[in-house]
Each structure stands twice: as C-alpha cells, then as structure tokens.
Amino acid sequence: MIDLERYPREITLHNGVTLVFRPMDRDDVGRLWDFFRQIPPEDKMFFRQDVSRREVVQHWADTLDYGLVLPILALEGNRVVGDATLHRQRAGWTQRVGVVRVQIALDYRHIGLGTAMVRELRHLGEKSALHYLMAEVIEEQATAVRAFEKMGFVRGAMYRNFVNDQRGGLHNLLVLLYRMSSPDDLDI
Amino acid sequence: MAGTDYHCPHCGAELRGDSRKGGSRPGGTPGCPYDRLAYAVLRAGHDAIYFGAWRHMDAPALETRRGYHRIGRHLAAIGRELDGRDLPAAARDLNEAIKAHRTADPREESPDVLRLMDNALSYAHRAIDDLLHEKGLPAHQPMDFAEWYDAVEVPFRDEW
Numbered sequence: 001m002i003d004l005e006r007y008p009r010e011i012t013l014h015n016g017v018t019l020v021f022r023p024m025d026r027d028d029v030g031r032l033w034d035f036f037r038q039i040p041p042e043d044k045m046f047f048r049q050d051v052s053r054r055e056v057v058q059h060w061a062d063t064l065d066y067g068l069v070l071p072i073l074a075l076e077g078n079r080v081v082g083d084a085t086l087h088r089q090r091a092g093w094t095q096r097v098g099v100v101r102v103q104i105a106l107d108y109r110h111i112g113l114g115t116a117m118v119r120e121l122r123h124l125g126e127k128s129a130l131h132y133l134m135a136e137v138i139e140e141q142a143t144a145v146r147a148f149e150k151m152g153f154v155r156g157a158m159y160r161n162f163v164n165d166q167r168g169g170l171h172n173l174l175v176l177l178y179r180m181s182s183p184d185d186l187d188i
Numbered sequence: 189m190a191g192t193d194y195h196c197p198h199c200g201a202e203l204r205g206d207s208r209k210g211g212s213r214p215g216g217t218p219g220c221p222y223d224r225l226a227y228a229v230l231r232a233g234h235d236a237i238y239f240g241a242w243r244h245m246d247a248p249a250l251e252t253r254r255g256y257h258r259i260g261r262h263l264a265a266i267g268r269e270l271d272g273r274d275l276p277a278a279a280r281d282l283n284e285a286i287k288a289h290r291t292a293d294p295r296e297e298s299p300d301v302l303r304l305m306d307n308a309l310s311y312a313h314r315a316i317d318d319l320l321h322e323k324g325l326p327a328h329q330p331m332d333f334a335e336w337y338d339a340v341e342v343p344f345r346d347e348w
Contacts, residue, residue, distance in 0.1 A: 012324055115327065122277050181279060
C-alpha cells in the first residue's frame with residue numbers, strides 16, 4: 001500500500017508558480033474533464049479512451065481504487081494542469097510492474113512540470129515494492145521521451161507501426177523501463 | 189578557470205578561482221549566488237565540477253584527475269545528505285553515480301573516462317534534484333549560475 005500521507009504537497013516550478021500535487025478524488029470529475037478537453041487534438045489521438053466524454057472521467061471517479069490506479073493531479077488553484085497515473089496489477093505476472101502515464105496542460109509544458117510528475121511517480125514506484133516502472137510513449141513524443149530518460153528510464157523496446165491514432169495512422173510505440181532499487185543493488 | 193580551490197565563505201561550497209572574489213558576482217552584485225538556496229553546498233559543488241576545466245576540449249590530464257577526485261568528494265557529500273533519509277529514488281541515483289565513478293580510471297587516457305565521469309555527475313545532479321523535489325522545489329539548473337563560472341559552452345536545455 002502506498003503511503004499517501006505526503007499529500008497534498010506543494011511543488012514550485014522554474015517560473016515560480018506553485019502547484020499542489022494530490023491524488024484525484026471523486027469531486028475532481030469536472031476539473032479533470034475540463035483539463036482533458038483542453039488537451040490538443042494531436043495528443044488526444046493517442047489516448048486509450050475518449051476523454052472528451054465526461055462519462056469516461058466520471059467512471060474513473062466512480063471506480064477509484066488507488067491500489068490499482070493512482071492518479072496524481074497537479075493543481076493550480078482549482079484548475080488541473082497535470083495528470084500522472086501509476087497503474088498496477090494486484091496479481092499475475094506483471095504485479096511487480098507499474099505502468100506510468102503523464103499528461104500536461106499545453107500552457108504548462110517546458111517549465112519542468114512533466115519532469116516533476118515523472119519524478120513523483122518514480123518516488124511512488126520506489127515505495128510500492130515494484131520492480132519496474134514502464135512507460136509507453138509514441139516515438140514522436142520526443143519531449144516526453146526525454147523527460148522519462150532524464151529520470152533514468154531506458155528504452156526497453158520499440159514496436160514499429162504498432163499503434164494507431166484515432167484517424168487510423170500507424171505509429172511506433174516506444175517502451176521505456178525504469179528498474180527499481182533493491183537493497184542488494186545499493187552500495188551506499 | 190584559473191585560480192586555486194577555496195571554500196565559499198557564504199555557502200561553504202568548494203569553488204575554484206580567485207577567493208578574493210568570493211561573495212561578489214560579476215557585475216558587482218553582492219552575495220554568493222547559492223546563498224540561502226536549499227542544498228547550496230551540493231548545488232555549488234555540482235556546478236563547480238560541471239563548469240570545471242576537466243570538461244574543456246583541451247583539458248590536461250591533471251585536470252581530469254582533479255575533476256575525478258572532486259566528483260568523489262561531491263558524491264560523498266550527497267551521501268551524507270541522504271544518510272538516514274527514506275528517499276530510495278535518490279539513493280538509487282547516487283548509487284549509479286558511485287558505480288560510474290568507480291568504473292572510471294583517471295589514470296587512463298581514454299574517452300571512456302570522461303564519459304563515465306560525465307555519467308557520474310549526471311546521476312549526482314539527479315540525486316540533488318530528488319532532494320529538491322522532496323522539498324517541493326524546482327530542479328537545479330546549472331545554467332542559471334553560468335555567469336559565475338568560466339562557462340564557454342551552453343549545454344542543450346530542454347524541459348517537458
């Protein structure tokens with residue numbers, strides 16, 4: 001079980017703006033839906049679900065289970081400007097693998113928020129007895145790839161023409177992996 | 189940068205240059221640039237290495253060895269800061285830095301030495317950023333302090 005006592009926590013960005021990181025709760029449907037509606041269409045093409053529909057976000061809120069999906073929101077006041085999720089399995093062969101996803105509002109890119117959210121997920125992953133974090137990124141999302149690599153994720157695999165966008169176009173899928181610490185690894 | 193090693197009288201950082209200039213910035217603005225910043229010693233220590241002479245294209249072997257030993261002391265300082273704290277991601281980064289540093293042998297004249305030293309410094313930077321993140325502070329940007337050093341080249345900068 002992840003310790004959520006660290007939330008809410010304030011994070012200051014390079015431009016001096018202070019945001020609050022905290023887990024999503026049931027009352028966040030409206031502000032999270034607003035956030036997804038403002039994500040540019042070219043980014044939405046790669047979403048797994050149609051987040052333009054409020055009922056999709058409502059369903060997430062109705063079925064919140066932090067043990068399976070932990071969504072961390074970045075809020076400026078009442079506005080969601082970032083969403084990072086850690087997805088886990090309770091059983092099975094991938095129960096030690098956490099899948100991470102990050103989405104940043106257009107006007108909050110290039111000021112370190114994406115990196116801060118990846119760093120937050122990495123901290124949560126380290127605390128969750130996971131062995132690996134895995135991020136799946138479309139190859140064209142170069143800044144996202146760099147942010148993950150900056151945090152120690154390495155390219156695990158690339159699947160050519162593997163995923164399609166909402167218009168049917170094919171794209172390469174890059175799988176990035178971050179190996180968690182184990183006591184045996186640490187020399188310090 | 190010419191000069192000798194000295195400790196900044198304000199933040200205690202191990203700097204290099206003219207100690208008589210300590211405490212004043214180019215342009216005459218008073219105060220050490222790291223003064224009152226969180227983890228000032230670690231940040232200044234990182235930047236002194238980051239902008240150090242060993243990274244210049246024509247650096248002599250002596251500067252490589254000097255940089256190597258300075259990285260070792262820097263990693264030890266980060267280790268002292270992390271000691272007793274439950275920050276596994278930061279500990280992992282520091283561990284990777286130590287591994288890279290141990291693998292490098294500054295007595296060899298090989299490009300691998302510089303690459304491994306660069307890796308060690310990069311992991312060290314990440315560990316410092318982990319510490320800053322836990323305080324809710326932005327990541328350390330060495331280029332914000334470049335004017336303090338003999339920074340000839342501007343490294344690539346990109347933030348998501």
